[in-house]
Amino acid sequence: MKRFILILTLLAAPVWAVQPDEMLDDPELEARARDLSAGLRCLVCRNESIDESNADLARDLRLAVRERLVAGDSDDEVISYLVDRYGEYVLLKPRTDGSNLILWLAGPLMLLAGLGIGAATLRRRSTAPAPEALSAEEEARLQDLLKSDRGV
Numbered sequence: 001m002k003r004f005i006l007i008l009t010l011l012a013a014p015v016w017a018v019q020p021d022e023m024l025d026d027p028e029l030e031a032r033a034r035d036l037s038a039g040l041r042c043l044v045c046r047n048e049s050i051d052e053s054n055a056d057l058a059r060d061l062r063l064a065v066r067e068r069l070v071a072g073d074s075d076d077e078v079i080s081y082l083v084d085r086y087g088e089y090v091l092l093k094p095r096t097d098g099s100n101l102i103l104w105l106a107g108p109l110m111l112l113a114g115l116g117i118g119a120a121t122l123r124r125r126s127t128a129p130a131p132e133a134l135s136a137e138e139e140a141r142l143q144d145l146l147k148s149d150r151g152v
Contacts, residue, residue, distance in 0.1 A: 024066055033066050036078055040065070041092045051094060061090075 022029040034051060040061060044052035050058040050065075061082065066077040082090050088100070096104050134142065 025072065028065075029069050032075060033062070033069055035063050035068075036075055037062050040079075040082060040090050041090050043086065043090065 033052050037051040038049050040050045041059040042048045042055055042061075044055035044057050047052045048058075050061045064082065065078055068081055073081070077110060079091070088094055094100050094103075
C-alpha cells in the first residue's frame, strides 16, 4: 500500500507546480493560462513546460502569463511578449516560419539527399565494367610477393 501511495505521489508531482496563490479567480482565464503555459518551456528544466516545473523562473513565467491575460492580452500577444523577452527557445514547439523554416526543412532535405547519393552510388556500382584480369607477368609478380611475405 505504501508503494502505491508513493507512486501516486510521484505521478502527481507535476500537478503541484502551479501554486494556489498563482491561480486566477476567473476559471476561463485560468484555463487559458494553463493552456498557454503547457506550451512554454521552462528555461531551467529545459524539457518541461512551465506548467510542470517547480523552478523559480517557471513560477515567474507563469505569473507573467497570468498578468498579461488579466491585462487583456490575447493568447498570441502573450506568446509574442514572452518570445520577445526570452527568445523562441521558450516555445516547446518552435514556429515553422521565417528562419526556423530552414531548420524544419533541413532534416527531410538531408534525408532525400542521402537517399539520392546512395541510389546513384548503387547504380554506378552495378554498371561499372568488370575488372581486367591480370597479365601473366603481373600474376607472376603477385605470386612472388605472396611467397616472400609468407617467408617461403
